[in-house]
Amino acid sequence: MALTKNEIAKRIAQELVNNTYVNLGIGIPTLVANHVPLDINVEFQSENGILGMGPFPKEGKEDADLINAGKQTITSLPGAVLFDSAVSFSMIRGNHIHLSVLGAMQVAENGDIANWKIPGKMVKGMGGAMDLVTSSNNIIVAMTHTNRLGQSKLLKRCTLPITGVSCVKKIVTDLAVIEITSKGFKLTEVAPGVSEEEIINSTDAELTIDKNLKTMVL
Template structure:
């Protein structure tokens, strides 16, 4: 079966490393905060001005003043700190964040990503995605492999306005993990979700990826 969104987040958490500073995007990536391996020191940064985010609070323990960039309530840790947006984006633009895990509407086979707007629909703001894909050392896109109509979101070329070009190093969807590391120009199938077969991935993927 394909991974659930929580299982996708748990799989993405396996890409974390001890000592990393990590930014989690809106949507499925926020769930990664609940799957950081025990004993691993990972510091979560939010572009709305917080370093050292904790996991989501239990019901009844929410604090409306503590939110992430997606306006979800979060918790603090002993190491948490707060600052203005200028300082937050200086961290991002200065290359001080090791990893960004982003949601996506579309990802292209060359690593382009579109995740900030759909033409004709209201946009509250572009957020920090454009800065993240340009300033963070490594970017992972985490999204459902197809849209609600069953059409591939892993494309030859993005059809929506781009957030960034040639910036996604890994794709994790409900069907599997696709890696474009070590100077590779094309994504390679690295791992399948349980009981998902290669033929299913091929039928749902427009992008030209390596299946060997």
């Protein structure tokens, strides 16, 4: 069975390393915050200017002056800190953020990512994505394996305008966990009930199968 968005987020949460700073993008990445393992301490950064972002507020406690990069109302945790956008991107470009989780429309086997523009359609902009992908130490992409037309989002080369060059380290989809290596995509985990063959057929690029191929534990 293909994973739900929440299950993709849950699998990515297993990648969180103790005592690190993490930026979560809009969409599936935001859900990762709901699945942080109990023995892991991380601080979430939102590029509009907060480190130590907490959960969404209870009804009636919303503060228009406290939002995340998706413009959602949030709360702050004890020890949280606020800053301006230049300081925020100093944290990002300056490699102070350890992990960045982003959504994507396409990822290429060399780690190129496309997630900001579909030519001919309304272009909303890249927001902070181009800064995030050029600089974070570790970039994990959270996305469905194929698009709505059933086409693979994992490709030899991106066909959409790219957001960053050779930056993605790992992809977690509804079907698999795939690492980007110098030899391209490497399948390391399959979703429960999903066959290797199904993943190969859903991937529009060469796929190396890891010797220790596992089934995801969620």
